[in-house]
Amino acid sequence: MLGISLPAPVARIVVHPFFRYAMHHRLPWRAQRAVLDTASRLQPLPRGTRVQSMSLGGRPAERITVGAEIGPGAVLYLHGGGYATGSLASHRSLAAHLARELRRPVFPLDYRLAPEHPYPAALDDAEAAVLALISTGLRAEDIAISGDSAGGGLALALALRLRDRHGIRPAALGLIAPWSDPNDFDSAYRDLVTSRPWARACAAAYLGDGDGDDPGYAPLRGELAGLPPVYVQVDAGERLYGQCVRLVAALRAAEVPTRFSVTRGLWHVAQAQAGLVPAAAAAVRELAEFLEESLRTASI
Template sequence: MPEVTLPLPVARIALNPVFRLLMNHRLPFTVQRALMNWGSVAQRSPRGTHVDRIRLGGRPAERVTLGPVSDAATVLYLHGGGYTVGSPATHRALAAFLARETGCAVQVLDYRLAPEHPYPAALDDAEAAFLELVASGFEPERIAVSGDSAGGGLSLALAERLRDRHAFVPAALGLIAPWGDPNEVPSRSRDLVINRPWSRQCAAAYLGGGDGNDSGYAPLLDDLHGLPPTYVQADVDEMLHDQCTRLVAKLRAAGVDTRFTETEGLWHVSQLQASLIEPAAAITRELGEFLRQALRPAQTRSTG
């Protein structure tokens, strides 16, 4: 249970003005980043959380642990934020909850952000981080990859690149409302967290001068065969819900072992508020349990 439990209606009322301020396309991304880092202190980590600041794949990262951890398995976490905002600090509490549930260190990568570093910078950084974990002694099938929103899309793109370039299959993909196709213009104007002008601004910033049909930018467009077991979580009322349902259908059609949880009454990446809201804590525990089971010793999977 969270240390403080807020009723869902109260939480929604309290969070609405916060998200309207943070996800404001009229604010420079540098201001949005500062505000998000400052506000992340309200997302309390479980007692006993330990954070080591490290380098991973040539980028800053945080290694988040809670109690004794396995030295044979780990989670690479890719934070959300439209590829333009977010950091290990904004996702530290979520990483700590996952570390507690998996019994593994969760490595949160501070990948380069757009518009200063458009696609494929974030994907290149994620690939370099995974390859460094392998070089340090982790077997690819003992590394789970997880992420939320843009970080969920980045996790999917990373799995596709690892399959195609390195014949590596991670232990699992844990995707929280993944943004698998930034080309898509949402039909709704906003949900509690995300609004259309902000998301379109982020999509354009991440694309830069690139090709929107590049599957690294929009991994939902790629062939999904040969990907690892995948768990997708999304709320029915969020803007990305329809995209998530299409991703799940495409994964299943490709023969990927896929689990899908659709919550009702929560919001986009409510897992970030797991320390405050019991339903958010519950689905975070489900994700952690999925990753823990996937990281148990198993026979090496092939990409065939």
């Protein structure tokens, strides 16, 4: 562990140049992935973290726990990265901090990435992972699904597919700045982490020859009624803030129990720096409290 605690304003100064150049639309995807994985070594894991490599639905995954487990239930975690970057390594710290606060196992999934594997490869992998968890003896209501950015959009799309194909309703969805409509480019040109050109490149890589109106690709355009309780977190200063506001309004219009919290002074998926920034750790703690309450209620 690094043993470093940074105030959010200082952390913003530190991370800004890294994201500006590591997540650039002119940098090849493989290079972006390599840089993000290398930088993940600076994001500490909580003391006592246990990481077990495994397979879920035919894809690499991890079972992450921290400390003693307090009850049934688990979280499937879907990482962000525009569907074209991100990995188990880049989001291991975030998943471990969530596991510590939740006191239940968190299962990050290494789903296939675009452009090598465009839509619906990631969604197919996430679906297979849930079915694999259920095959171990977990009930659908013992599983919560969480994700950030593109992974948050994927979590929402997964919930729609589970509802429509399998009649399955997980315990809850915990979404960190979910990218729920990759067709939407009306937001600001850039924030501290992402830019419009990078988002356009990611969206095109993920869509491939698909239909942009497909709710599996853009779940905000789908029918949202019947979903489990949802918690959406976003920072007021990030590009996806307006889209998250629209998503929350659509969820509430569909009578989906929805909690919405907005931070100020953080950045897109600052929760990934929970091991360094106390304000980011607080956001992870709030997410864990929501998921723990949902899993406990479903268990009862």
